[in-house]
Amino acid sequence: MKLYSMPSSGNSYKVRLLLALLGRDYEIVHVEDASPALAEAKAEGRLPFGKAPVLELDDGRLLPESNAIIYHLAEGSTYIPTDPLQRATMLSWLFWEQNQHEGVVAVRGALNFYPSRKHLATPERMADLLDRGHALLQIMEDRLKGHDWLAGDQMSVADISLYGYTHTAGARGGFDMARFPAINQWLGRIQALPGYVRIDA
Structure with a gap:
């Protein structure tokens, strides 16, 4: 997996925190606010909603929005209630x-x-x-x-x-x-x- 992450953003941090708690491996692409990397990611269509975070899955599909990403990553774990x-x-x-x-x-x-x-x-x-x-x-x-x-x-x-x-x-x-x-x-x-x-x- 590849995570397009804005280092200073709480939204991006949510995803990094969950990945750390789950012990998951991933590649990170830093797209800080107003950085050339952010502009490049936008130009390449890696940020469907125009902002980070975005999770790029192993098959290349892109999942934007922090809460959607953490919900997806937590599937099957104790972080999603069964009730x-x-x-x-x-x-x-x-x-x-x-x-x-x-x-x-x-x-x-x-x-x-x-x-x-x-x-x-x-x-x-x-x-x-x-x-x-x-x-x-x-x-x-x-x-x-x-x-x-x-x-x-x-x-x-x-x-x-x-x-x-x-x-x-x-x-x-x-x-x-x-x-x-x-x-x-x-x-x-x-x-x-x-x-x-x-x-x-």
Whole structure:
């Protein structure tokens, strides 16, 4: 397999993290933001939706979108619940991550992190994203207060998906993570897993 991965992106990191936890071998193609490699991958049609990550399978087929990739890679593993309702709950967190969480938590982090986006970080926008992000993180906190994992009784790809941008929400996004002790304990559980790799590994 070949993974077209943006090293600094939480979306790409989700896939690298799952591959590490699964102990899978793969080739990586770094397509960092605004890099010649990214432009080349786009020109060659390797990024069907115009962005990373994309997983190129052994037979050459291309699978875009981080949550679709981790779902595919986790098939047959303990990261996909066998119970139908728990599996559907896992999917609901995946949809929520892309529909709600990423568009606020990740966006605020990106406006802080990437110099090319600094001009978009108006005080009004950053304040709005901060308030909305804290509200979204509280949804996770409420779930994790009484549960170790987001869906079911064991870790699933829902946890990997939400970990991607939540673990840098404080450092990159400036969110007050001290408000969320249950999230912080959850982050620690993931970081203690055998095979865990950091986003900058």
